[in-house]
Amino acid sequence: LAKTTQPISMDSYEGQEVNITCSHNNIATNDYITWYQQFPSQGPRFIIQGYKTKVTNEVASLFIPADRKSSTLSLPRVSLSDTAVYYCLVGDAAMNRDDKIIFGKGTRLHILP
């Protein structure tokens, strides 16, 4: 699995747009980029997944440049309830791959009023 690097923590204010960048220099051709969100004492929750360019859903956007060596999770107009740990994962999407999912340290996002 490609190694990922993301900031340990970030602070932002309610109503702001928050961008969390993840570096994955060794990403492989078959790798997808997936982000999870975790609140205290709960299991992680899938946010968004992408392969290239831009993906948007009702929760977030994911921007992936052409070289795919990094990606940016964008959370529009955050609220206090977006305070959580955000994990960036890079994994193989080939057929018959197994489902071993390894989490890094994540980014602890703290939203201030």
Added chain:
Amino acid sequence: KAGVTQTPRYLIKTRGQQVTLSCSPISGHRSVSWYQQTPGQGLQFLFEYFSETQRNKGNFPGRFSGRQFSNSRSEMNVSTLELGDSALYLCASTLGGGRDRYTEAFFGQGTRLTVV
């Protein structure tokens, strides 16, 4: 559809005892993974089961074991408990079986184990 169910939610055990935790995956999901989460080490992968077979294993001692039943429900067992085993144990279910994309994992609420 029902989510991933873990039982029990909370557990207090004494050093040296053993414990069994249970995980019922989402209906139709065939892969179950287990994770240990502690403040110092974060989310650490324990093992993954698919079709009743352990397919992947993390770097944990043999005291940690698991199994999966024919209905995809999984149990993990920790023997000879140590104080350091106190953690939130999470299980995740995925469709499994090799899909054409990196599969989305659905996590349970976890079991909070305290060893005293």
